[in-house]
Amino acid sequence: MSTDERSSMNEADQLLSAGYCHLPGAIQGSDLAQLDAETNALAQRATNILRSIRDQACSYAEYYQRSGERFIAVAESGNPLQTCRYEYIKGSSALFRDSIIPTCQARLEAITHRRFSLLKDKCNMKSPGGGAFTAHQDILAYVDFGPTLHVTAALFVDPATPENGALQFSSNYLELHSPLLQWRDTELGRFPIFPIYQGGASNGRILAELEEQLTWKTVCAEPGDVLLFNSYVPHRSDTNRSKRTRRAFFFTFNLAPAGDHYEEYYRSKRADFGNPRFHIATPTSHSTAAR
Template sequence: MIGQHDVDFYKENGYLLVKGVFGQAEVEEMRGAVERIIQRAAQAKRDENSAWQGDFLPPAELKKLVLKGFHDVHYHEACFTRAVVHPNMTAILSQLIGPDVQLHHSKMLVKPPENGAAFPMHQDYPYFPHEKHSMLAASVHLDMADEKNGCLRVVPGSHTQGGLPHVGSYYLNHKEYPISDGLPCPAEAGDVLFFNYLTIHGSDANRSERTRRNVLFQYKDASDYPTENVHIDWGSGLMICGGNPRFDKAKPDFSIKG
């Protein structure tokens, strides 16, 4: 799927857009799965609005914004489990990360038409810091994404700055790092945008009449361990490529609560 020049581009810029990773039938299947998850979440009264609440818009405008986001989609629909380990994905990941790749978590993000919320510029690093910074996000596009419907924006090369101070540990100061400074990454359905968790990124609001649906898979090197006990899910540690070098670090330590 990618060549050495793509790998070099990723290492230098901290992101890489790969076209046509998933076919039309696979995209359609995942679109249907997204709708079913939203329906089941609503039935379970877990249909939260995940829109960012900040000070860059008046309160009246913030109330109108919607961003549907749910974690661990591979536990809700089997097509996402297949997508996580898709041969095209593993071929790319083994070159960007290395021979031994683990899944950290998955989630879906849906920006509905006309009021799909923006997400300010940030790094993913503060959410789940790791020793070697091998962590990357693979954002799978289920719709065409452009500037009108809030496509992802990145700051090329920003991953070389290391971890930056975030407001409340979640986002960068929007006055210093406005969304408009990010390079837009328009993509078509089936394309995947890979970016390191230190790469500054964000997205503008969806001002179009088109939905923007993305599914995001977070991957890392199997020998890259967390520096803090944060954001660990049941699926953390699932092997995607190769093997786990440490038998005693094969899975998170969980206890069942009633």
């Protein structure tokens, strides 16, 4: 067995047992420089959209329904011109469609020996003083679209550190025994679904009594690193306490046999933008709406 094969097996074991694994240096050299430049261009496009929404004094749903704009930008709660995240990246950037996303997908498929299809993509712009994401599971945001299992590839453009709000994962979520948990069988194993707060400021957040029983590990990363994590592992991140924005892309894949839902997902989001299922546990005003 080669070194690469042993490494792939170790990564697969960690992804299944811990819910996440770290792939250092997935994007390097000139590709990393192109990634940085394209990220800046997309961020400027997001800023222009937020400015248009403010100047037109319309809601996000109204803007997307009447403008024909397909690229999606979302502002940080409390600042209509500060980008929290932007989405529909594969549909908006040739570099991501033809190079960056396929690179991440190939690493995922090599590790799991399974084929995947992109469900959604986003870039989180964790600006200084903002960007905290409460403890949550991604599965609750995706379950209505059919697939029961997803793996996200988080690609970092900037270093992720404890100071700027690096991702924190639960290391014991498969070990909790509580009647509040609902367990689901998937193609890659059996996973729990945690109860969450419904509506209000904590909408989408895992109930405090269970969050307190979870052990959390901060996972730091360097530019070009990828973190793979499944849609059941609880995760969160703190506010960015540094003076620089921390940019990270999140490409969420479902198993290919479950179908290609990318365009369907974004049609639904543009048509019903205020629905909090699209903003679970995010630092945006849409995440707290009651439905």
